[in-house]
Amino acid sequence: MKHVSVVEARSHFSALLTEVEAGEEIAITRHxxxxxxxxxxxxxxAADLFRALAADGGWDFEAPEDLPAEAVASWDD
Known part of the structure; x- marks a missing residue:
């Protein structure tokens, strides 16, 4: 998180708003x-960050192959 003083925030308010629109959080400090x-x-x-990529078809996921069943130990062993 970015920290700026009240004086700096007042001087660069429009630029700070642009940063906030891009997702940045900014703390305003006094003394x-x-x-x-x-x-x-x-x-x-996370969903917001990946939404554009998913919408563009940027992912090509394949389901993993099923593994063969494993033997289960019985109570008698």
């Missing part, structure tokens, strides 16, 4: 203490 956070409206999740 070294966090007083506010800028965060995306919808938090990013």
């Amino acid at each position: 070294g203490k966090v007083v506010a956070r800028l965060a995306p409206e919808h938090p990013r999740s």
